[in-house]
Amino acid sequence: AFGLCLKAGNVAFLRGSSGGLESNRAIAASIRSALVDVDLPADALILVExxxxxxxxxxxxQRGYVDCLIPRGGPSLIRSILDNATVPYVIDGDGNCHVYVDESADLDMATEILVNAKMQRPSVCNAAESLVVHAAVADRFLPRAVEALVGVDLVGDERARAVVPGMGEASEDDWSTEYADLKLSVRVVDDLDEAIRHVNETGSGHSEAIVTADEQASARFAAEVDAAAVLVNASTRFVDGEEFGFGAEIGISTQKLHARGPMGLEQLTTEKYVIRGDGQTRG
Incomplete structure (x- = not known):
């Protein structure tokens, strides 16, 4: 975080949790010493103790002193920012990401994408937390998905449980939960309209994927799903600053302004216009 702020020409105030205070003090002291060694001001980094x-x-x-807040934390921190901040902020929100398997999907491809999206690193924000399956392929796809998702706790709606006996029952909270763990909610839908509606109602605006061979379905999903990133026939795990070619990232914005999606160096800068003339006036 500090390296990006420094390269963008920003002073960084860093504030961590009480549990990490001693570690943060040691890290801040090391960075401040290194700044002095290269003739930069130590106060380019200030630790809020x-x-x-x-x-x-x-x-x-602290409007007028702080230009932007970038919270990295749980729901309580985000809620506090939303309720109290007068300084502009960029929310690095939850990653309740969905994989929707359409009726025309290549089911082998869908299985590979789902396993990667859920299991490669289940604790990160771009991991899949919910599987949505078109009813036309549910009978064929869900059994193979269950077989591939070894060690994943599955909870589903009534239609999913009818296909997979023994699957746990999903609660209403499950549909909007970022598990950050080996757990996945499963929903069966009648059509693309229902899939899009479900994703928009329960998603966090982070990353949403569709697996389909139907170009019209993929175009509709991409246009109508409200998320920072929509993936067509690819894993949600690709939504990452390095994968996007941005280099390091400070977070993934789930809001629409001023930045959306992975936030790299460019997103930590702003515009300033300098106009030079030799006496021009506006008519």
Whole structure:
């Protein structure tokens, strides 16, 4: 985070949790010493050592001193930012990502994509948390998906459980939960319209994937799903600053302004216009 801020010409205030304070002190001291060694100001990095909630709220309201907040934390931190901040912010939100298997999907491809999206690194924000399957292929796809998802706890709606006996029952909360673990919710839908509606109602606006051989279906999904990234016949795990060619990232924005998706160096800068003339006036 600090390396990106420095390259973008920003001073960075870093504030961590109480549990990481001693580690953060050591890291900040090392970075500040290195800055001095290369003739840069040590105060390019400032560690906020007061980890109280009151201090956090006060910091969120330092408009005029702080240009942007980038919260990296759980739902309680995000809620505090939304409720209290007067400083502009970019939310690095939850990753409740879906994989939708359409009726025309290559089921071997769909299985590979699903396994990668769920199991490669289940704790990261671009891992799949929910599987949505078209009813026309549910009987054929779900058994093979279950066989491939070894060690994954599956919870589903009534139609999914009818295909896979022994699958757990999904609660309403499951549809909007980022598990960050080897757990997956499963829903069977009648058509593309229902799939898009379900994704938009329960997703977090992070990354959503469709597996399909139907170009019209993929075009509709890409246009109508409200997310920072939509993937057609590819794993949600590709939504990453390095994979996008941005290099390092400071987070993945799930809001629409000023940045959306992976935030690299460019997203930590702003525009400034300098107009040089020799006496021109506007008519």
């Amino acid at each position: 007061d980890v109280s909630r009151e201090a956090a709220v006060e910091f969120m309201q």
